[in-house]
Amino acid sequence: MPTAISQPSILTEAPRTSAVFPAWFARTQEAAWTSFQQTAAPKRGDEPWRFSSLKELDFSATTRAEFLGEASELIQRSKGLEQFSAKFVFVNDGFALAINHLPKSVICMPLAEALLSHSELVEQYFMRHPATLGSKKFTDLHTAHLSNGMFIHVPAGVVVEHPIEIFHWVQGQHQATFPHTLIVAGEKAQVRVIETFQSINERDATWTIAVNDLIAEKAANLQYSVVQALNTESKIISVNASEISASAVATSFQLHTGAAWARSESICRLLGEESRSYMFAVSVPSHDQEYDLRTFQHHVSPGAYSDLLYKNSLYDESRTIFSGLIFVDEGAHRTDAYQTCRNLLMSNACEANSMPGLEINADDVKCSHGSTSSQISEEEIFYLRARGIHSDTARQLIARGFSIEVISRLAHEASETYILRMLDEKFATLKS
Amino acid sequence: MSLLIENLHATLEDGTPILNGVNLEIPTGEVHAIMGPNGSGKSTLSKVISGHESYIVTGGSVTLDGVDILEMDIDQRSRAGVFLAFQYPAEVPGVSNANFIRAALQARLPKGQDIDAVAYYKNLYAKMDLLEMDRKFTARSVNEGFSGGEKKRNEILQLMMLEPKYSILDETDSGLDIDALKIVAKGVNAMRSADRGFLLITHYQRLLDYIAPDYVHVMSAGQIVRSGGPELALELEETGYDFLKELATA
Ligand SMILES: Nc1ncnc2c1ncn2[C@@H]1O[C@H](COP(=O)(O)OP(=O)(O)O)[C@@H](O)[C@H]1O
Ligand SMILES: [Mg+2]
Numbered sequence: 001m002p003t004a005i006s007q008p009s010i011l012t013e014a015p016r017t018s019a020v021f022p023a024w025f026a027r028t029q030e031a032a033w034t035s036f037q038q039t040a041a042p043k044r045g046d047e048p049w050r051f052s053s054l055k056e057l058d059f060s061a062t063t064r065a066e067f068l069g070e071a072s073e074l075i076q077r078s079k080g081l082e083q084f085s086a087k088f089v090f091v092n093d094g095f096a097l098a099i100n101h102l103p104k105s106v107i108c109m110p111l112a113e114a115l116l117s118h119s120e121l122v123e124q125y126f127m128r129h130p131a132t133l134g135s136k137k138f139t140d141l142h143t144a145h146l147s148n149g150m151f152i153h154v155p156a157g158v159v160v161e162h163p164i165e166i167f168h169w170v171q172g173q174h175q176a177t178f179p180h181t182l183i184v185a186g187e188k189a190q191v192r193v194i195e196t197f198q199s200i201n202e203r204d205a206t207w208t209i210a211v212n213d214l215i216a217e218k219a220a221n222l223q224y225s226v227v228q229a230l231n232t233e234s235k236i237i238s239v240n241a242s243e244i245s246a247s248a249v250a251t252s253f254q255l256h257t258g259a260a261w262a263r264s265e266s267i268c269r270l271l272g273e274e275s276r277s278y279m280f281a282v283s284v285p286s287h288d289q290e291y292d293l294r295t296f297q298h299h300v301s302p303g304a305y306s307d308l309l310y311k312n313s314l315y316d317e318s319r320t321i322f323s324g325l326i327f328v329d330e331g332a333h334r335t336d337a338y339q340t341c342r343n344l345l346m347s348n349a350c351e352a353n354s355m356p357g358l359e360i361n362a363d364d365v366k367c368s369h370g371s372t373s374s375q376i377s378e379e380e381i382f383y384l385r386a387r388g389i390h391s392d393t394a395r396q397l398i399a400r401g402f403s404i405e406v407i408s409r410l411a412h413e414a415s416e417t418y419i420l421r422m423l424d425e426k427f428a429t430l431k432s
Numbered sequence: 433m434s435l436l437i438e439n440l441h442a443t444l445e446d447g448t449p450i451l452n453g454v455n456l457e458i459p460t461g462e463v464h465a466i467m468g469p470n471g472s473g474k475s476t477l478s479k480v481i482s483g484h485e486s487y488i489v490t491g492g493s494v495t496l497d498g499v500d501i502l503e504m505d506i507d508q509r510s511r512a513g514v515f516l517a518f519q520y521p522a523e524v525p526g527v528s529n530a531n532f533i534r535a536a537l538q539a540r541l542p543k544g545q546d547i548d549a550v551a552y553y554k555n556l557y558a559k560m561d562l563l564e565m566d567r568k569f570t571a572r573s574v575n576e577g578f579s580g581g582e583k584k585r586n587e588i589l590q591l592m593m594l595e596p597k598y599s600i601l602d603e604t605d606s607g608l609d610i611d612a613l614k615i616v617a618k619g620v621n622a623m624r625s626a627d628r629g630f631l632l633i634t635h636y637q638r639l640l641d642y643i644a645p646d647y648v649h650v651m652s653a654g655q656i657v658r659s660g661g662p663e664l665a666l667e668l669e670e671t672g673y674d675f676l677k678e679l680a681t682a
Contacts (some may be wrong), residue, residue: 028541042574067595150502191555271567309591377522378485379522380522380523380524381516382482382484382485382506382522383521383522383524383574384524384532384536385483385505385506385507385510386482386483386507386509386510386516386518386538387507387510387532387533387535387536387539387590387594388507388510388511388539388540388594389507389535389536389539390507390539391506393535393539394507396523397527397531397535398524398526398527400526400527401525401526401527402525402526403526404526404527405525405526405573408526
């Protein structure tokens with residue numbers, strides 16, 4: 001009797017926790033694996049997956065990515081900022097390069113190393129909050145399979161001058177990586193981190209299931225930017241959560257130009273008076289790319305501020321989904337919360353879905369949310385063309401300007417320059 | 433050499449006629465002014481010449497040194513040498529003024545050739561100085577959050593950078609205080625030369641005190657109804673546009 005051959009895949013293979021990792025981590029992976037198996041897959045009609053293309057969630061032939069030995073060419077290709085405090089390169093989650101000019105007191109190292117040298121510290125912050133925007137099953141999968149990532153801990157009072165850069169390169173048909181980035185800024189500490197996801201070649205359909213957690217302790221300032229520029233065969237789920245204590249500021253910025261399909265869930269939890277959260281995203285999908293962006297601004301504490309600005313410029317037959325919720329807890333009085341999603345429709349065939357939302361359970365609250373979708377204004381185009389600028393160039397300048405309005409909110413020139421360069425790489429491939 | 437408008441008719445998309453046979457020739461070396469009441473079609477004339485797609489040309493011609501420009505795209509007309517300083521310049525968020533003007537200059541170069549950035553900024557700053565524009569305007573988004581006067585100055589800055597053969601200035605004086613008006617006039621006067629022509633559209637005589645026209649025309653109901661020398665502007669200042677009613681009833 002023929003038996004069905006069950007292919008090995010990340011859905012069927014139990015975690016392979018390295019024997020050198022601490023016991024708590026092995027237990028966490030085991031528990032995540034159990035939870036993953038017990039959690040139902042998203043299905044049609046699930047609110048957090050409304051408008052999503054669930055068919056994209058196919059991992060059946062997907063296996064854990066293998067580490068590639070030779071990385072010197074990729075290190076060359078990892079071109080970021082002119083000045084950085086540290087630079088790390090990973091290839092299929094394997095550590096490939098570390099350059100570190102940070103003050104000695106800053107812990108900045110691959111997670112696999114931190115699990116050995118700073119096990120207790122990592123444990124204290126690791127996966128403190130489960131994903132709440134629909135991807136719990138996938139963060140479980142991430143936790144079960146992850147083998148590496150970055151751990152950054154900036155102790156109280158330390159100001160890191162230049163950004164820390166992290167580059168991830170992925171390759172391998174139907175191979176999956178599980179990068180985990182954990183950043184803790186201690187009291188009054190300041191740090192900027194820029195993470196970039198890229199594919200080694202244009203051909204391989206890879207899966208990335210990434211989690212990044214930002215913890216800004218009292219009066220800290222933490223700015224995290226991620227550039228997703230994977231090849232257009234690949235898919236990514238990324239779950240970003242920030243925890244912001246009193247008087248601290250956390251900024252989370254995303255640029256999406258790559259991937260066939262990207263799901264991003266971004267959460268901020270405002271935990272103290274005068275905590276501030278900024279959530280920004282720029283997406284430029286083209287062809288049949290689809291970006292599914294979900295956000296949650298959670299005002300736990302009174303007297304906190306959050307602002308969200310997501311902008312999508314949609315080309316060709318691309319599709320975006322934005323679903324955002326401002327949630328003001330009972331007692332979170334004097335909340336100040338804003339949410340804006342704007343879509344620039346660069347073709348007649350694209351599709352932008354927006355679901356802004358607001359739930360207020362406190363008094364004396366200032367909140368606004370809104371979304372708009374529009375084509376390029378004819379008057380703007382006319383103005384540029386009346387100066388001799390070709391129609392295609394004019395449209396591109398305007399779309400670029402639309403994105404720059406978000407990027408400039410980072411208020412850090414070197415970061416903006418890098419992100420703009422990555423954005424321009426996308427624009428260079430587009431016909432207006 | 434001239435910008436020649438002959439028997440130009442144009443309508444809105446719904447067929448409403450706005451221009452009803454405009455005849456006007458602006459030779460290089462001359463400054464012409466068009467005056468006329470609100471709604472007479474002055475801005476429409478300037479937009480039709482620039483190629484705005486809200487209007488349909490139903491008759492007549494516009495030629496630039498003998499070349500028909502009505503067949504050209506909007507951007508082609510600009511590169512061919514017509515410039516319109518807008519009455520209401522558009523705001524372009526996220527596009528810096530410097531990049532915008534640079535893109536306009538770049539569009540005039542052959543493929544593969546690039547603007548020399550150092551020379552460009554030197555030139556830009558010199559012109560901004562002449563127009564008493566703060567350097568911060570290079571980095572600011574085009575016209576966004578500019579005051580009315582700043583927008584008009586920015587139009588003249590573009591004019592000075594692009595050095596067009598024929599310039600049309602649509603109500604560049606409106607919204608300017610006297611000091612700003614003088615500065616704008618200084619910019620325009622600096623550009624006057626034997627090989628450039630200007631068409632000033634204005635509602636008021638005031639601008640013409642600072643940019644002296646060679647000829648003045650009056651537009652009404654989509655036509656040029658009177659033409660004369662600079663003294664016509666003064667006369668209009670005295671008598672207003674009431675004579676137009678008499679013309680209409682005569
Ligand atoms: N795009 C347009 N849509 C509707 N009406 C228009 C449009 N452009 C011009 N008009 C009308 O055409 C007439 C002439 O307008 P305009 O050229 O702006 O006059 P002027 O500049 O002399 O004040 C006015 O009645 C105006 O309302
Ligand atoms: Mg007008």
